[in-house]
Amino acid sequence: xxxxxxxxxxxxxxxxxxxxxxxxxxxxxxxxxxxxxxxxxxxxxxxxxxxxxxxxxxxxxxxxxxxxxxxxxxxxxxxxxxxxxxxxxxxxxxxxxxxxxxxxxxxxxxxxxxxxxxxxxxxxxxxxxxxxxxxxxxxxxxxxxxxxxxxxxxxxxxxxxxxxxxxxxxxxxxxxxxxxxxxxxxxxxxxxxxxxxxxxxxxxxxxxxxxxxxxxxxxxxxxxxxxxxxxxxxxxxxxxxxxxxxxxxxxxxxxxxxxxxxxxxxxxxxxxxxxxxxxxxxxxxxxxxxxxxxxxxxxxxxxxxxxxxxxxxxxxxxxxxxxxxxxxxxxxxxxxxxxxxxxxxxxxxxxxxxxxxxxxxxxxxxxxxxxxxxxxxxxxxxxxxxxxxxxxxxxxx
Numbered sequence: 001x002x003x004x005x006x007x008x009x010x011x012x013x014x015x016x017x018x019x020x021x022x023x024x025x026x027x028x029x030x031x032x033x034x035x036x037x038x039x040x041x042x043x044x045x046x047x048x049x050x051x052x053x054x055x056x057x058x059x060x061x062x063x064x065x066x067x068x069x070x071x072x073x074x075x076x077x078x079x080x081x082x083x084x085x086x087x088x089x090x091x092x093x094x095x096x097x098x099x100x101x102x103x104x105x106x107x108x109x110x111x112x113x114x115x116x117x118x119x120x121x122x123x124x125x126x127x128x129x130x131x132x133x134x135x136x137x138x139x140x141x142x143x144x145x146x147x148x149x150x151x152x153x154x155x156x157x158x159x160x161x162x163x164x165x166x167x168x169x170x171x172x173x174x175x176x177x178x179x180x181x182x183x184x185x186x187x188x189x190x191x192x193x194x195x196x197x198x199x200x201x202x203x204x205x206x207x208x209x210x211x212x213x214x215x216x217x218x219x220x221x222x223x224x225x226x227x228x229x230x231x232x233x234x235x236x237x238x239x240x241x242x243x244x245x246x247x248x249x250x251x252x253x254x255x256x257x258x259x260x261x262x263x264x265x266x267x268x269x270x271x272x273x274x275x276x277x278x279x280x281x282x283x284x285x286x287x288x289x290x291x292x293x294x295x296x297x298x299x300x301x302x303x304x305x306x307x308x309x310x311x312x313x314x315x316x317x318x319x320x321x322x323x324x325x326x327x328x329x330x331x332x333x334x335x336x337x338x339x340x341x342x343x344x345x346x347x348x349x350x351x352x353x354x355x356x357x358x359x360x361x362x363x364x365x366x367x368x369x370x371x372x373x374x375x376x377x378x379x380x381x382x383x384x385x386x387x388x389x390x391x392x393x394x395x396x397x
Contacts, residue, residue: 061086061090064086064087064090065090068080068087068090068091081200091199091200092197092200092202108153108154108177108369108370108379109151109152109153109166109174109177109180109182109198110151110152110153110154110174111149111150111151111152111173111174112149112150112152113147113148113149113150114147114148114149114150114169123150123167123168123169124167124168124169124201125148125168125169125170126168126169126170126171126172126184126194126196126203127170127171127172127187127188129201129203130186130188130194130203130205131188146171146187147171148169148170148171149169149170149171149172149173150165150166150168150169151165151166151168151169151170151174151182151198152164152165152166153166154370154379154390161377161392163390166198168196168198168201170184170185170187170194170196171185171187172184172185172186172187172194173185175193175219175221175275176219176220176221176232176275176276177221177275178221178222178223178230178278179223179230180197180198180199181195181196181197181221181230182195182196182197182198183195183196183219183221183232184196186205189208190211191208191209191211192205192206192208193205193206193219193232194206195230195232195250204250206232206248206255207248207255207256207257209234209246209248209257210234210236210244210246210257212236212237215271216236216237216238216271217234217235217236217237217271218234218235218236218271218275218276218285219232219233219234219235219275220232220233220234220235220275220276220278220283220298221233221275221278222278222282222283222300223278223300224249224300224301225281225301226300226301227249227252229249229250229251229252230249230250230251231247231248231249231250231300232247232248232250233245233246233247233276233283233298234246234247234248234257235262235263235268235271235285237268237271241265241266241269242262242265243262243263243265243267243268244259244262245259245260245261245262245263245298245303245305246258246259246260247260247303260303261304261305262305263296263298263305264305267287267296267305267307268285268287268288268296269287269288269289270287270288270289271285274319274369277320277321277322277327278300278322279322279323279325279326279327279328280325280326280327280344280345280346280347281299281300281301281347282297282298282299282300282347283297283298283300284296284297284308284320284327285297286314286318286319286320288314289316290314290315290316291313291314291315292310292313292314292318293309293310293313293314294307294308294309294310295307295308295310295320295327295329297347299347306347308344308347308350309350310329310331310352311329311331311342311352311354312331312340314329314331315331315332315334317332317365317366317367318330318331318332318368319367319368319369320368321368321369321370321371321378322370322371323343323371323372323373323375323378324371324373324374324375325373326343326344326345327343327344327345328341328342328343328344328355328368328371329341329342329343329344329352330342330368330378337359337360338357338358338359338360339357339358339360339366340354340356340357340358341354341355341356341357341358341378341395342354342355343355355375355395356395358393358395365382366380366381366382366391367380367381367382368380369381375395376394376395377392377393377394377395378392378393378395379391379392379393380392380393
């Protein structure tokens with residue numbers, strides 16, 4: 001075979017190989033094109049199906065709130081925050097806690113010691129969450145001698161009173177409550193406070209204010225509609241029995257204690273164990289342990305103190321509660337045979353109205369602590385321990 005013939009055969013072979021490569025490339029491109037068309041068609045079909053599934057009418061915020069209010073107060077509500085940004089914002093808002101409070105007829109929140117070894121792992125511990133970045137050994141040494149307390153609530157459903165455990169605990173005692181929000185002690189910081197939303201498990205640590213011993217100070221917690229914020233009020237009494245006052249508006253920037261003029265000298269001589277009562281746009285303190293003739297009030301919109309005369313002199317077992325947004329004064333008679341229930345509807349007036357007269361056997365041992373919002377029931381603390389120490393009375397009009 002001569003060289004020309006061999007060269008020709010080689011050229012034909014190369015040409016055939018090139019043609020085969022081109023055909024395979026063309027075939028591959030056609031396959032990819034057809035495959036892409038098929039995928040796009042499936043994508044459009046799937047997209048249309050998904051769109052048909054998720055297209056729903058635009059829901060108003062009121063409608064969403066109503067949906068959320070129907071969820072149980074457990075992990076399902078907490079997980080619902082992940083639905084969308086709007087739900088996350090609404091569930092984390094203080095308004096939802098207030099709405100749950102209105103719906104459930106929550107009467108009050110209190111604490112009971114946790115029995116050793118009987119606390120569920122699902123219970124949210126305020127102190128552990130607040131200080132989870134701290135050294136575990138330091139935290140354990142701080143709380144070793146303290147008893148953990150679990151929050152409970154008393155609520156009314158279908159006319160029946162129920163005591164319910166909340167899945168939240170802490171080592172510090174409850175200082176005050178307002179609209180379902182709870183102000184508790186910060187066990188890791190002397191004088192420190194934490195605002196807890198039991199519904200969303202949100203925590204807000206407050207900066208330190210003026211430090212005083214517990215028996216010489218009082219904290220109030222109230223909502224101020226003029227600025228649409230919650231306020232914490234701190235009264236403290238020095239050795240000369242002068243009373244100072246500082247106020248913090250939660251959510252204000254920056255969050256800090258603002259000093260304001262306290263009540264005049266001598267108006268307050270002691271701080272009762274219970275927090276002041278929030279009603280008719282003010283916080284109210286019973287000024288003396290016995291023989292009080294007036295109530296010391298601080299308006300939440302201007303932080304000014306004033307006094308309101310009581311309809312009759314108060315004794316050691318008498319007290320103030322919020323009844324349907326109004327200020328209620330419960331007074332025991334000297335003989336210990338009955339109690340009068342008075343209502344004040346206006347902070348700037350002195351028009352107390354007697355709503356009820358309760359005839360009981362030994363009512364002196366009963367200290368008023370709360371009332372239902374509709375005013376049909378009242379709750380008292382008695383000398384018994386735990387829930388046995390709570391007594392409920394139906395009021396007749």
